Amino acid sequence: MKRMIAFITALVVFLGIAFFKTGSSTTSTKSTNKIPTVGILQLQTHPALDAIHRGIIAGLKENGYVPGKTVKIDYQNAQGDQSNLKSMSQKFISEDADETIGIATPAAQSLVSAAGKTTPVILAGITDPAGSGLIKSDAHPGANVTGTSGESPLKSHLDLLRKLVPKAKTIGIIYTTSDHGGEYNAKKFAKICKQEGVKYKMFTIANTNDMQTVAEKMASEVDAVYAPQDNGVASAMKTLVSVTNKAKVPVIPAVDTMVKAGGLATLSVDQYQLGKLTGEMAAKVLKGKSTSNYPIKVISKGKMTINLSEAKKLGITFPKSVIKEAKTKGVIYK
Structure with a gap:
C-alpha cells in the first residue's frame, strides 16, 4: 500500500512538472511570436513630412511588415511642440517599442535622447545627421542610430x-x-x-x-x-x-x-521615396541588422x-x- 501511495505521489509530481514546462513553453512561444512595435514620431504636419511618413509605411509593407498584421505602428505627431516631442519619445521607450523612427531633425534628436544606447532609432530624411549630433559619421553611425538623409542639390x-x-x-x-x-x-x-x-x-x-x-x-x-x-x-x-x-x-x-x-x-529630392528607403532600412533592423555599422543612405538627386x-x-x-x-x-x- 505504501509503495502504491509513493508511486501515485511521484506520478502526480511528474505530471505537475511536465504541465508547468509545457505551459512555460507555450508562453515562451507566444512571446517569440509577438509582433514588433514601431514608434513613428513626426515633428509636425506639412506635405513633405507627410510624404515621408507615407513612404515609411510603404517601405515596411514591401519588406513584410504590414501595419496591424505583422507590425504594430504607434504614430505620434508633435505638431511642432517641443514638450510633445519629449513626452511622445519617452512613451515609446516606456512601452518597449522595438524600434523608433524620427521624421525631421527635432523628432530624431528627441528619440535619440530618450532611447539612450538601446532601442534602435531610424532617421527619416534628416539633413546633416552627423552635424546634428545624431551619429558619428554617415559611413559608421555608431551605437543604435542609422537611417536616411536627404541632401538638397x-x-x-x-x-x-x-x-x-x-x-x-x-x-x-x-x-x-x-x-x-x-x-x-x-x-x-x-x-x-x-x-x-x-x-x-x-x-x-x-x-x-x-x-x-x-x-x-x-x-x-x-x-x-x-x-x-x-x-x-x-x-x-x-x-x-x-x-x-x-x-x-x-x-x-x-x-x-x-x-x-x-x-x-x-x-x-523625392520625399516619398526618401521615406520608402527609410522603411526598408527599418525593416532590416527589425530583422536583426545592426545599426552601428549600417551606413546612412543619402538621396541627393x-x-x-x-x-x-x-x-x-x-x-x-x-x-x-x-x-x-x-x-x-x-x-x-x-
Missing part, C-alpha cells in the same frame, strides 16, 4: 534660380534659427553663392509667426528668394509667397511640396518641379528645356 538650385531669374542681382536666403537642417542648408547655399560671385542677404525667423514681417523686409531688399529645406519656412510657405508675389519677387524653394504651395520651381500658375503671376517664362525636363522626369503644377 544646392548648386543645382542656384543654377536654376539664375536661369529663371537672370536679372536677379541679390538673392534673399531665409531659414529658421531653431531648425538645424534649415540653417545648414541656408549657410551652405550662401557659401556656394559666394563662390559663384552672387550677392546674397541672409534672413531668419524664430518661428512661423515671424514670417510676415521678415518676408516684407526681405521682399523690399532682394530680387529673388531661396527657401531651403527647412520645416519652419515650409510651414509658412503660403505666407512667404503672399508677400513676395505682391513685390513680384520669385521664390525658389528646395522641395516640390513648397513649389506646390507657391514656389516657382525646384529640383527636389532632384527631379524638376515647376509651377505654371506662379510663373504667370510673376511674368516669368520657363525655358523649353526646363519644361521638357519637368514633363519627362518631374512634376508640373498648373
Whole structure:
C-alpha cells in the first residue's frame, strides 16, 4: 500500500512538472511570436513630412511588415511642440517599442535622447545627421542610430534660380534659427553663392509667426528668394509667397511640396521615396541588422518641379528645356 501511495505521489509530481514546462513553453512561444512595435514620431504636419511618413509605411509593407498584421505602428505627431516631442519619445521607450523612427531633425534628436544606447532609432530624411549630433559619421553611425538623409542639390538650385531669374542681382536666403537642417542648408547655399560671385542677404525667423514681417523686409531688399529645406519656412510657405508675389519677387524653394504651395520651381529630392528607403532600412533592423555599422543612405538627386500658375503671376517664362525636363522626369503644377 505504501509503495502504491509513493508511486501515485511521484506520478502526480511528474505530471505537475511536465504541465508547468509545457505551459512555460507555450508562453515562451507566444512571446517569440509577438509582433514588433514601431514608434513613428513626426515633428509636425506639412506635405513633405507627410510624404515621408507615407513612404515609411510603404517601405515596411514591401519588406513584410504590414501595419496591424505583422507590425504594430504607434504614430505620434508633435505638431511642432517641443514638450510633445519629449513626452511622445519617452512613451515609446516606456512601452518597449522595438524600434523608433524620427521624421525631421527635432523628432530624431528627441528619440535619440530618450532611447539612450538601446532601442534602435531610424532617421527619416534628416539633413546633416552627423552635424546634428545624431551619429558619428554617415559611413559608421555608431551605437543604435542609422537611417536616411536627404541632401538638397544646392548648386543645382542656384543654377536654376539664375536661369529663371537672370536679372536677379541679390538673392534673399531665409531659414529658421531653431531648425538645424534649415540653417545648414541656408549657410551652405550662401557659401556656394559666394563662390559663384552672387550677392546674397541672409534672413531668419524664430518661428512661423515671424514670417510676415521678415518676408516684407526681405521682399523690399532682394530680387529673388531661396527657401531651403527647412520645416519652419515650409510651414509658412503660403505666407512667404503672399508677400513676395505682391513685390513680384520669385521664390525658389528646395522641395516640390513648397513649389506646390507657391514656389516657382525646384529640383527636389523625392520625399516619398526618401521615406520608402527609410522603411526598408527599418525593416532590416527589425530583422536583426545592426545599426552601428549600417551606413546612412543619402538621396541627393532632384527631379524638376515647376509651377505654371506662379510663373504667370510673376511674368516669368520657363525655358523649353526646363519644361521638357519637368514633363519627362518631374512634376508640373498648373
